[in-house]
Amino acid sequence: MRADLKIIEQWIKPNARVLDVGCGDGTLLHHLQENKQVSGYGLEISSSNITSCIEKGVNVLEQNVDKKGLSNFEDQRFDSVVMTQALQALRQPDVMLDEMLRLGKECIITFPNFAYWRTRSYLMRKGRMPISKALPYTWYNTPNIHLCTFKDFEALCYQKNIHILNRTVVDKEHQRRWFINMWPNMLGEIAIYRVTR
Amino acid sequence: MPETLPIESVGLVTPQTLHFDEPLALQSGKVLPQYDLTYETYGELNQDASNAILICHALSGNHHAAGYHSMEEKKPGWWDSCIGPGKPIDSARFFIVSLNNLGGCHGSTGPTSINTLTGETYGPDFPVVTVKDWVVSQVRLADKLGIQKWAAIIGGSLGGMQALQWSIDYPERLGHAAVIASTPKLSAQNIAFNEVARKAITSDPAFHEGRYFDHNTIPQKGLMLARMVGHITYLSDEAMGEKFGRDMRNKAFKFGYDVEFEVESYLNYQGERFSENFDANTYLLMTRALDYFDPAKEYNGLLESALKKALCKFLVISFSTDWRFSPERSEILVNELVKAGKDVCYTEIDTPHGHDAFLIPTPRYISVFNAYMDRVAKEVC
Numbered sequence: 001m002r003a004d005l006k007i008i009e010q011w012i013k014p015n016a017r018v019l020d021v022g023c024g025d026g027t028l029l030h031h032l033q034e035n036k037q038v039s040g041y042g043l044e045i046s047s048s049n050i051t052s053c054i055e056k057g058v059n060v061l062e063q064n065v066d067k068k069g070l071s072n073f074e075d076q077r078f079d080s081v082v083m084t085q086a087l088q089a090l091r092q093p094d095v096m097l098d099e100m101l102r103l104g105k106e107c108i109i110t111f112p113n114f115a116y117w118r119t120r121s122y123l124m125r126k127g128r129m130p131i132s133k134a135l136p137y138t139w140y141n142t143p144n145i146h147l148c149t150f151k152d153f154e155a156l157c158y159q160k161n162i163h164i165l166n167r168t169v170v171d172k173e174h175q176r177r178w179f180i181n182m183w184p185n186m187l188g189e190i191a192i193y194r195v196t197r
Numbered sequence: 198m199p200e201t202l203p204i205e206s207v208g209l210v211t212p213q214t215l216h217f218d219e220p221l222a223l224q225s226g227k228v229l230p231q232y233d234l235t236y237e238t239y240g241e242l243n244q245d246a247s248n249a250i251l252i253c254h255a256l257s258g259n260h261h262a263a264g265y266h267s268m269e270e271k272k273p274g275w276w277d278s279c280i281g282p283g284k285p286i287d288s289a290r291f292f293i294v295s296l297n298n299l300g301g302c303h304g305s306t307g308p309t310s311i312n313t314l315t316g317e318t319y320g321p322d323f324p325v326v327t328v329k330d331w332v333v334s335q336v337r338l339a340d341k342l343g344i345q346k347w348a349a350i351i352g353g354s355l356g357g358m359q360a361l362q363w364s365i366d367y368p369e370r371l372g373h374a375a376v377i378a379s380t381p382k383l384s385a386q387n388i389a390f391n392e393v394a395r396k397a398i399t400s401d402p403a404f405h406e407g408r409y410f411d412h413n414t415i416p417q418k419g420l421m422l423a424r425m426v427g428h429i430t431y432l433s434d435e436a437m438g439e440k441f442g443r444d445m446r447n448k449a450f451k452f453g454y455d456v457e458f459e460v461e462s463y464l465n466y467q468g469e470r471f472s473e474n475f476d477a478n479t480y481l482l483m484t485r486a487l488d489y490f491d492p493a494k495e496y497n498g499l500l501e502s503a504l505k506k507a508l509c510k511f512l513v514i515s516f517s518t519d520w521r522f523s524p525e526r527s528e529i530l531v532n533e534l535v536k537a538g539k540d541v542c543y544t545e546i547d548t549p550h551g552h553d554a555f556l557i558p559t560p561r562y563i564s565v566f567n568a569y570m571d572r573v574a575k576e577v578c
Contacts (some may be wrong), residue, residue: 039538039540041535042539047544047565050542050544050565051564051565051568053542053566053570054512054542054565054568054569054572057572059540059541059542060542060543060544061531061542061543062542062543062544062545063537072528072532072535073535075537077536084232171238189211
């Protein structure tokens with residue numbers, strides 16, 4: 001399993017009710033169902049991912065959250081609401097953050113750090129929008145329309161009175177490295193946040 | 198007519214009929230003293246009777262869901278696209294039961310049957326039956342076939358409503374419910390279309406208050422009109438445009454009112470063919486069963502409360518261009534299932550085929566359906 005999913009797993013309690021927004025092929029929910037007896041739903045729009053979820057026995061619902069939001073879900077129905085690598089691709093990430101915290105007691109969110117040193121240096125040296133393994137698109141076809149840095153995200157949380165319970169900063173292989181925490185906003189590529197109201 | 202049977206066909210099938218002596222108390226308060234149910238089966242029931250699948254038919258369907266009755270039959274059963282070896286509802290793995298519902302006109306007791314009390318054809322005196330009544334009759338069929346629990350109950354449109362009603366009324370007797378191109382209740386617009394269909398039938402001079410057999414006639418024009426208006430709601434604007442566009446039978450306008458556009462010709466043909474094979478009283482009854490369907494009604498109008506009783510897992514599928522029972526209507530059901538904390542998978546299939554899409558083997562529809570039924574098979578086989 002992907003290393004970031006392993007980190008997320010540690011933050012989810014046994015028997016929890018989980019909503020995975022943008023659940024992909026259902027790997028995380030399937031793993032949590034098998035190992036932590038969680039119940040819940042995954043939201044997805046890709047047809048091949050939906051089929052993979054069904055094959056795994058994951059409750060998958062086709063829902064374009066960027067268009068339809070999450071208003072069809074009731075307040076505080078989930079223990080954890082998870083969103084991996086999708087926040088930066090939404091039209092209104094700030095509204096989504098509020099919505100996710102309306103549905104769940106806690107949210108677990110991962111996104112790429114635009115202030116990673118290689119990204120900074122790419123922009124500085126070439127004067128062009130950075131392209132890397134983590135951000136493989138050109139400016140005109142990228143789905144990542146709201147890229148941010150760790151500092152940006154934390155400022156948004158502060159402004160919205162959202163409390164950060166945990167933050168794990170990793171490299172692009174989702175591995176924790178001792179030196180990253182010396183200067184996370186410069187050395188970390190991906191952050192995994194656990195937040196609550 | 199097939200010269201040889203396709204390998205992915207259930208092959209030649211023979212309908213069977215079971216007689217039920219125990220009176221059936223209907224939702225209307227009336228009682229059916231005795232009745233027959235005609236059904237077909239495909240595949241083999243396993244030893245612990247755990248691999249049975251019930252197929253519920255829609256408005257104009259019947260028990261003949263797959264395979265051929267004879268080598269002379271032009272078309273296979275109505276859901277042959279999804280039932281058969283290697284298909285989503287795989288007859289190599291499941292024992293599949295498909296029945297004609299009460300009130301139908303293809304074998305099960307209905308308006309065209311003889312009322313044993315009077316010795317006359319029921320006609321308009323056949324009581325209105327509801328989805329809930331059908332489910333009770335299907336439970337009795339299951340009992341006679343030795344099926345305590347269906348691995349899955351599957352239906353499209355009105356058939357999906359029966360699967361849903363089963364999940365609420367007999368929760369312990371099914372493992373999965375597949376509700377396809379359906380809705381938890383009809384909208385005003387749906388009922389309005391049904392009323393136009395009924396009016397077309399009942400205002401035909403040959404209708405004779407439903408006793409047309411006594412006058413050696415049938416309200417063919419009315420039934421044809423009813424089917425024509427219904428048929429429009431089964432197709433999408435897109436599908437009709439693709440199939441017919443504004444194609445004309447002749448190059449120039451005739452400046453008259455006979456059939457000139459291909460779409461007119463098609464609708465007339467469909468209507469005519471249907472009116473030769475379907476009973477008008479049954480059509481009235483089936484549209485009423487649709488109108489009345491609303492499982493939430495018994496639960497103070499709260500669908501969530503109704504669904505809380507369900508124990509099965511759900512598969513809900515909608516089709517993007519279905520405007521009869523649009524994806525939004527399936528989503529209402531899905532949202533209530535989520536509120537009730539039930540296991541559910543939902544997908545909207547992108548297809549131009551409108552409501553009829555549930556009968557058409559679009560690759561994505563089939564792959565999702567296959568994936569789900571594979572899971573069902575792994576649980577019971």
